[in-house]
Amino acid sequence: MQIANAVMKFLGWFSLPIRLNATFFFFMYVLGIACAYLTLPTTKDAHVYDNLYLELFLDLYVVCTILAILPKTIRKWVRRLLYVILYVVAIVDVYCFVKFDSTLTPTMLLLVGETNANETKEFFQTHLTPDILWGPVGWILLIMIINIIISPIIKKLKKLINPINPIKPTKPILPIITLLTSLCCIALLIWSSITSAHNKQATWTLMTGSNIGEVEHALTDKEHAQLYTPISRLIFSIYANSLATQQINKLIDAADQVKVDSCSFRSPTIVLIIGESLGPHHSQQYGYIMPTTPRQISREKTGYLTKFSDVVAPWNLTSFVFKSLFSMHVVGQEGEWCDYPLFPELFRKAGYQVTFLTNQFLPKAKEAVYDFSGGFFLNNPQLSQAQFDLRNERLHRLDEGLLKDYDKMIKQQQINLSDSNHNLIIFHLMGQHVAYQLRYPEQQKKFQAKDYRPIRPDLTGNKRKVLADYDNAVLYNDSIVDQIMARFEKEDAIVIYLPDHGEECFEGKRGFICRNHSAKIDYDMARFEFAIPFWIWCSPTYVNRRPDIQESIKQSKDRKLMTDALAHTLLYLAGISSPDYHAEYDVLSPSYREDRPRILKGTTDYDQLKNNRDE
Numbered sequence: 001m002q003i004a005n006a007v008m009k010f011l012g013w014f015s016l017p018i019r020l021n022a023t024f025f026f027f028m029y030v031l032g033i034a035c036a037y038l039t040l041p042t043t044k045d046a047h048v049y050d051n052l053y054l055e056l057f058l059d060l061y062v063v064c065t066i067l068a069i070l071p072k073t074i075r076k077w078v079r080r081l082l083y084v085i086l087y088v089v090a091i092v093d094v095y096c097f098v099k100f101d102s103t104l105t106p107t108m109l110l111l112v113g114e115t116n117a118n119e120t121k122e123f124f125q126t127h128l129t130p131d132i133l134w135g136p137v138g139w140i141l142l143i144m145i146i147n148i149i150i151s152p153i154i155k156k157l158k159k160l161i162n163p164i165n166p167i168k169p170t171k172p173i174l175p176i177i178t179l180l181t182s183l184c185c186i187a188l189l190i191w192s193s194i195t196s197a198h199n200k201q202a203t204w205t206l207m208t209g210s211n212i213g214e215v216e217h218a219l220t221d222k223e224h225a226q227l228y229t230p231i232s233r234l235i236f237s238i239y240a241n242s243l244a245t246q247q248i249n250k251l252i253d254a255a256d257q258v259k260v261d262s263c264s265f266r267s268p269t270i271v272l273i274i275g276e277s278l279g280p281h282h283s284q285q286y287g288y289i290m291p292t293t294p295r296q297i298s299r300e301k302t303g304y305l306t307k308f309s310d311v312v313a314p315w316n317l318t319s320f321v322f323k324s325l326f327s328m329h330v331v332g333q334e335g336e337w338c339d340y341p342l343f344p345e346l347f348r349k350a351g352y353q354v355t356f357l358t359n360q361f362l363p364k365a366k367e368a369v370y371d372f373s374g375g376f377f378l379n380n381p382q383l384s385q386a387q388f389d390l391r392n393e394r395l396h397r398l399d400e401g402l403l404k405d406y407d408k409m410i411k412q413q414q415i416n417l418s419d420s421n422h423n424l425i426i427f428h429l430m431g432q433h434v435a436y437q438l439r440y441p442e443q444q445k446k447f448q449a450k451d452y453r454p455i456r457p458d459l460t461g462n463k464r465k466v467l468a469d470y471d472n473a474v475l476y477n478d479s480i481v482d483q484i485m486a487r488f489e490k491e492d493a494i495v496i497y498l499p500d501h502g503e504e505c506f507e508g509k510r511g512f513i514c515r516n517h518s519a520k521i522d523y524d525m526a527r528f529e530f531a532i533p534f535w536i537w538c539s540p541t542y543v544n545r546r547p548d549i550q551e552s553i554k555q556s557k558d559r560k561l562m563t564d565a566l567a568h569t570l571l572y573l574a575g576i577s578s579p580d581y582h583a584e585y586d587v588l589s590p591s592y593r594e595d596r597p598r599i600l601k602g603t604t605d606y607d608q609l610k611n612n613r614d615e
Helices: 002-020 022-038 052-069 072-100 106-113 117-127 130-134 136-161 174-206 212-219 230-256 294-301 318-326 343-350 369-379 381-387 400-411 461-486 523-529 540-545 547-556 563-574 606-614
Strands: 269-275 305-308 353-358 423-428 493-499 534-538
Touching: 002 022, 002 052, 002 174, 022 052, 022 072, 022 136, 052 072, 052 174, 072 136, 072 230, 106 230, 106 369, 130 136, 174 212, 212 230, 212 318, 212 369, 230 369, 230 381, 269 461, 269 563, 294 305, 294 461, 294 534, 305 547, 318 369, 318 563, 343 353, 343 381, 343 423, 343 563, 353 369, 353 400, 369 381, 400 423, 400 461, 461 493, 493 540, 493 563, 523 606, 534 547, 540 547
Parallel strands: 269 423, 269 493, 353 423
Antiparallel strands: 305 534, 493 534
């Protein structure tokens, strides 16, 4: 009998955390489930997190265990504080989903931090309307109200059932209930611990990254962490912003140290076009079988456009590429990218007017971590002011919207291309960013799935349609870059084009689209996801006035290049003399170090992969 009592007492400890916090556990479990379903997208394949019920049980059990350890008085106040925090965060999270079609994100938190008192007042006046009570937010409020009403009733019932001690029940039936509850808790704990182990490990990896880049890279893993509760999304957003702030502070320090000794304004107008997700294997200009770049080919035949034959990006992720591209840091130098100035800062310091027209990196509430990571150093008010004189104010579904933004700036005389003015104009396109079918106008559709049947019989009809959509997006991109060049046809201008990275679209037998961020880099991955088209176009006026630069471009076209060093070439073209410029990284310089290892993702030498494949 004593042994049986001892066993029952021991087992009773497993249900004790829940018995001591039963109301809290029940309502927070209901709140978690409700939030999951109330923030479920309306897309056809949308579904709640597979392990929602078990992992939520595990998380709440751990919280209740911590509460059970606390002294009774402290436990009561901590529990009340948790009620307030969890309900408020849930309301905010669901409200954001209703109003902005997105749960809490790092960008949303960043925007809140940059909002002043007047903007906050206007926001509440505009968005806090009575109608929100009749939607998903109203359900959260209903759960909270029921919780408030029922809690004192349950408290009284507990005293009637067991007035002495909840740990040692006095009623005859209670030990049996306690035993059954404990056995259920043990079974659920074992089950939930097993099914939740991977997500807990992935969450630990996500929340222990040393910089925002590591955090973003963790999210590219197919088995990345599932932040399935509002509070976890808030904690992650705070953490991501804290990491971004660390790098922003370094960038601000670097900006304060920017030094320009002199500037000859070698090129009065420099235009940099940054595309998206294009490798040479889908460019007709580089030998692709489909006519995807007819306009660029036409311009190359005039002799004014020079394509480079061997160029790679250091990363296959936009945000990482942008950091490498904008920073004067190159792979192999000491420190991080954020320890060095950003090249637009040097241009502004030298006397260039810098215009940035982007169709991706404008802060918005519904923004993925990838865009947050790529744009935080461009959108920070202090850094934006240090880099740019002019920026566009909104995003567009199609890249032709950026042309309209530019034309408006010209019409309003915000941009002046006369010989006495000096301009750096950066176009950042959406290009071929997935989903491909959204990246071109339907009326400009040329390629269809049936066109690929003879050349890709291995693909299904649906995959051939995706391939056609991608090539239509490439063709549309060809028209956009051609229209940009047309705007500088009569100016003294030089235009440089490069995509941020390559893209796979059922290449060979690999059978997938986009990029594989977590796989080990082999040569196929390197040439499809890192190799990119790259060219420099000079206007007729520019060539007539600077035939030496045109000649140096043509002589450099077969040099090995990685785009992390492009900023040094830009400084040369501008004639900017600065301690941050190094001729060995400038592809047009006689001192250029072509033997510099081109390290992809900081781990893999591209040329070694290529040489081993060729052997």
